[in-house]
Amino acid sequence: MTFEGKFSDSLVVDQLDKLSVSFLVNDLEVRRGGCAGNISFGLGVLGLRPVLVGAVGEDFADYRSWLERHGVDCDHIHVSPTKHTARFVCTNDATMAQIASFYPGAMSEAREIELKPIVDVVGEPAYVLIGPDDPEGMLRHTEECRQRGYKFIADPSQQLAFGDGDLIRQLIDGADILITNEYESHIVEKKTGWTADDIQARVRLQVTTLGADGVRIEGTDQALIEVPACKDVTPVEPTGVGDAFRAGFLAALGWDLGLERAAQVGCVLAAYVVETVGPQEYSFTNEEFVARLRGSYGDEAADEVASHIN
Numbered sequence: 001m002t003f004e005g006k007f008s009d010s011l012v013v014d015q016l017d018k019l020s021v022s023f024l025v026n027d028l029e030v031r032r033g034g035c036a037g038n039i040s041f042g043l044g045v046l047g048l049r050p051v052l053v054g055a056v057g058e059d060f061a062d063y064r065s066w067l068e069r070h071g072v073d074c075d076h077i078h079v080s081p082t083k084h085t086a087r088f089v090c091t092n093d094a095t096m097a098q099i100a101s102f103y104p105g106a107m108s109e110a111r112e113i114e115l116k117p118i119v120d121v122v123g124e125p126a127y128v129l130i131g132p133d134d135p136e137g138m139l140r141h142t143e144e145c146r147q148r149g150y151k152f153i154a155d156p157s158q159q160l161a162f163g164d165g166d167l168i169r170q171l172i173d174g175a176d177i178l179i180t181n182e183y184e185s186h187i188v189e190k191k192t193g194w195t196a197d198d199i200q201a202r203v204r205l206q207v208t209t210l211g212a213d214g215v216r217i218e219g220t221d222q223a224l225i226e227v228p229a230c231k232d233v234t235p236v237e238p239t240g241v242g243d244a245f246r247a248g249f250l251a252a253l254g255w256d257l258g259l260e261r262a263a264q265v266g267c268v269l270a271a272y273v274v275e276t277v278g279p280q281e282y283s284f285t286n287e288e289f290v291a292r293l294r295g296s297y298g299d300e301a302a303d304e305v306a307s308h309i310n
Contacts, residue, residue: 001025001091007099025091031278032063034086035131035157038240038279042247042269044071045283047309048254051122052077054133055109057084066280076118080106110137115144126254127176129153129246135167142171151176154203155246160184165191178203179246182210205259209245215263227263230271231296240279245270255308264297265305 003023010021032041036054043050049071055078056063063085064074086107090100110133119125128150130141138159145152154175160168169192172178178199180188185208189196200206205219212233217225248269252262268289272282284292286309294302 001029001089002027003091003093005093006095007093007097008095023091023093032066032280033088033240033278035155035243036133037063037067038243039129039131039247039250040072041067041070041280042244043251043254046248046251046265046269046289047071048251049073051075051118051125053113053115053118054078055080055106055113055137056086057106060085073122076121078106078109078113080109083109104134107137108134110134111140113137113141115141115150116148119148119150125150127151127153127250129155129250130171131155132157132159135159135163138171139167146174153177153179153250155179157184157242160187160191163191165193168192169194172199173202175203177205177207179207179209179249181242182208207249207263209242214267215245217259217263222259225260225263227260227267228296230267230292233271233274235274237277238274241270241274243279244273244282252305255305257304257308261301261304264293264301268293268296 003025005023007023010023036052040050040052044067051073052067053076057080060077060079064077068074083106084103086105087103088100089103090098092098115128128141128145130138130145130152132155138156142152142154144150152175154172154177156163156168156171157180160180163171168188172188172192185206188194188199194202200218200220203219205217205222208216210216212229214226214228245266248266249262252265257265271292272284273279276282289309290302290306293305
């Protein structure tokens, strides 16, 4: 929502303990989102069939239909009988100040989900990506992956700001891949007390997104890979860009392409999102995607991906 005035005009500093304000907003935009939904959507758009696991409310029906139309398996989502789907609500004023609220709702029931019954139905997972969710649910799923030998990707993202060092250490240790942006990588080091070398000793690969500077991939037994961002990007709105990168990166791994190619595919998909308002509002044809990949990363990259996306 957008308020055309300034919040500060309605605030009396010495009366904040009696605060009661209302703002007339001139628009309301409702957009689909959530890290798991965004990543699954991107994978589906690229032709894979990801299995979405999480907890939602009974108000999820329309969103479920949208995701299923875009290739996402939603058969194993837990539906809470009492709580609404998690929701982020924000209002910006004319100065871009923001008042926001996050309602976790059904997300707190993610801790009730066990992965093995899902695996028994869909088959052994290529990867289990554990994104930001109910912290107890994240811990449960991480531990189950370790116990059952499922390769997992640690993607704690927003939970890094709220989690303590003990939580973060448990979420990362033993991951096949750790994905963060550059700022988050420093939070991980600060809160865990681990050095960069300590982290790399605990995960096979560390993938760090660098915004307009692209992405860096490193590991104990992996030579450094640096991939520049997609060319000719006209940024509009950044929400969901990191999720799109993850979707493209995972799609290429699913096609058995190398890490460099995976990062390139992730960067191209991320470019579509940053050029669009909303994390799931982008669209393209297979030919357009391959052409954009060709323009940024060359013929060999485009030809390899074309054999999978077409």
